[in-house]
Amino acid sequence: MTNVFLETEEGHTRLLIPRQPTKAIFYNPRMELCRDIDIASVAAFVSMQQSQRLRYIDALAGTGVRGVRMAKEVGLSVTINDWSKPAYECITRNIKLNEVEERAKAYNEDANVLLLQNRYDLVDLDPFGSPVPFLDAACKSVKKLLLVTATDTAPLCGAHTGGLRKYAAKPLNTEYHKEMATRILMGRVTRDLCKYDRAIQPLLSYSRSHFIRLIARVEKGAEKADKCMNRLGFIGHCFSCGNRVSSHNIQNIGTNCELCGAKIGIAGPLYIEPIKERRYCEQVHNELEKREQGKKKAALKLVDASMKELDVPYYYEHHALCKALKVQPSPLYSLIDALRVKGFSASRTHFSDTAFKTDAGLEEIKAILKML
Numbered sequence: 001m002t003n004v005f006l007e008t009e010e011g012h013t014r015l016l017i018p019r020q021p022t023k024a025i026f027y028n029p030r031m032e033l034c035r036d037i038d039i040a041s042v043a044a045f046v047s048m049q050q051s052q053r054l055r056y057i058d059a060l061a062g063t064g065v066r067g068v069r070m071a072k073e074v075g076l077s078v079t080i081n082d083w084s085k086p087a088y089e090c091i092t093r094n095i096k097l098n099e100v101e102e103r104a105k106a107y108n109e110d111a112n113v114l115l116l117q118n119r120y121d122l123v124d125l126d127p128f129g130s131p132v133p134f135l136d137a138a139c140k141s142v143k144k145l146l147l148v149t150a151t152d153t154a155p156l157c158g159a160h161t162g163g164l165r166k167y168a169a170k171p172l173n174t175e176y177h178k179e180m181a182t183r184i185l186m187g188r189v190t191r192d193l194c195k196y197d198r199a200i201q202p203l204l205s206y207s208r209s210h211f212i213r214l215i216a217r218v219e220k221g222a223e224k225a226d227k228c229m230n231r232l233g234f235i236g237h238c239f240s241c242g243n244r245v246s247s248h249n250i251q252n253i254g255t256n257c258e259l260c261g262a263k264i265g266i267a268g269p270l271y272i273e274p275i276k277e278r279r280y281c282e283q284v285h286n287e288l289e290k291r292e293q294g295k296k297k298a299a300l301k302l303v304d305a306s307m308k309e310l311d312v313p314y315y316y317e318h319h320a321l322c323k324a325l326k327v328q329p330s331p332l333y334s335l336i337d338a339l340r341v342k343g344f345s346a347s348r349t350h351f352s353d354t355a356f357k358t359d360a361g362l363e364e365i366k367a368i369l370k371m372l
């Protein structure tokens with residue numbers, strides 16, 4: 001049995017993982033960055049709560065790495081579940097290895113059954129592909145904080161069909177598809193929660209390589225849920241000139257581009273209000289600084305970029321714009337400075353190292369690019 005496993009470490013947690021990759025006991029070392037950010041994010045959330053005795057569930061746990069880390073590195077009471085028997089056995093061994101038996105309990109159930117039978121303060125959904133099959137049960141179960149991963153980025157980004165089917169929203173395959181995917185997922189979570197008179201308050205949302213991660217506070221009340229639904233809207237994108245607009249009301253977008261008159265593509269419904277809370281991101285940043293973690297540097301960079309990012313629901317790829325205008329790209333910081341000098345807000349975005357966000361319109365951006 002021991003030969004089957006290899007011992008490794010994440011954060012302060014020792015971990016048995018399968019020596020050979022196997023679907024029966026899922027472990028992806030590339031998600032360590034996500035788990036490092038989660039540990040800091042949950043620690044920041046807990047430090048802002050009056051009650052420290054919070055119950056957390058990783059409903060789709062694989063080796064149990066997230067839950068065991070939450071028990072050991074944040075001190076939470078955790079439920080760690082996987083319906084695969086070998087995964088359940090691995091979780092049990094990882095709990096013992098880290099001596100967190102008092103705080104951590106392994107389950108071998110269908111995630112939906114467990115979530116429908118119990119309520120948890122913090123619910124973590126980290127599936128293979130889409131979280132949609134588990135969202136309804138998670139929204140019924142969660143009391144305070146929801147953490148959701150999606151790895152089915154193709155349908156969310158508009159590269160496949162499936163966005164409509166799974167997320168009841170239409171994505172468009174644009175240069176800012178990563179952000180569109182994040183906002184479509186947030187929109188779907190909003191609608192699932194609001195059914196139960198609960199509202200979502202996004203705290204930190206990001207996209208990296210193959211996945212999207214949302215961390216959001218959950219609040220109770222029909223009035224809050226109504227307000228939350230009003231944060232949904234649409235993005236209009238012109239594939240002819242690159243113009244983009246957003247509105248809560250689809251009629252405000254119209255059918256043709258205001259700049260060039262071409263037919264405009266419409267994406268949505270999706271979440272068009274801020275997908276992060278700056279004060280919370282600062283706390284996550286502080287937590288990361290305090291901790292020794294394998295991906296600390298990358299985690300700090302990502303949280304810092306998210307925190308400083310403008311709350312505009314799309315971004316512009318600098319090089320694509322310069323190519324369309326046939327101008328030589330200047331450094332991105334000088335474009336951002338020039339936009340600010342002209343009185344606009346502008347920032348980088350964590351979604352892409354070569355992109356920027358601004359409240360300036362496309363014509364204004366183009367005029368500045370030509371001057372640089």
Ligand SMILES: C[S@@+](CC[C@H](N)C(=O)[O-])C[C@H]1O[C@@H](n2cnc3c(N)ncnc32)[C@H](O)[C@@H]1O
Nearest residue numbers: 026060061062066082083084110111126127128
């Ligand atoms: C992506 S892996 C989880 C990775 C893990 N959270 C981590 O951080 O390494 C998804 C897991 O969900 C489990 N799973 C899939 N459907 C399930 C269900 N309906 N109930 C419980 N577990 C399920 C799979 O066995 C798999 O181990």
Ligand SMILES: [Zn+2]
Nearest residue numbers: 238241257260
């Ligand atoms: Zn246009």
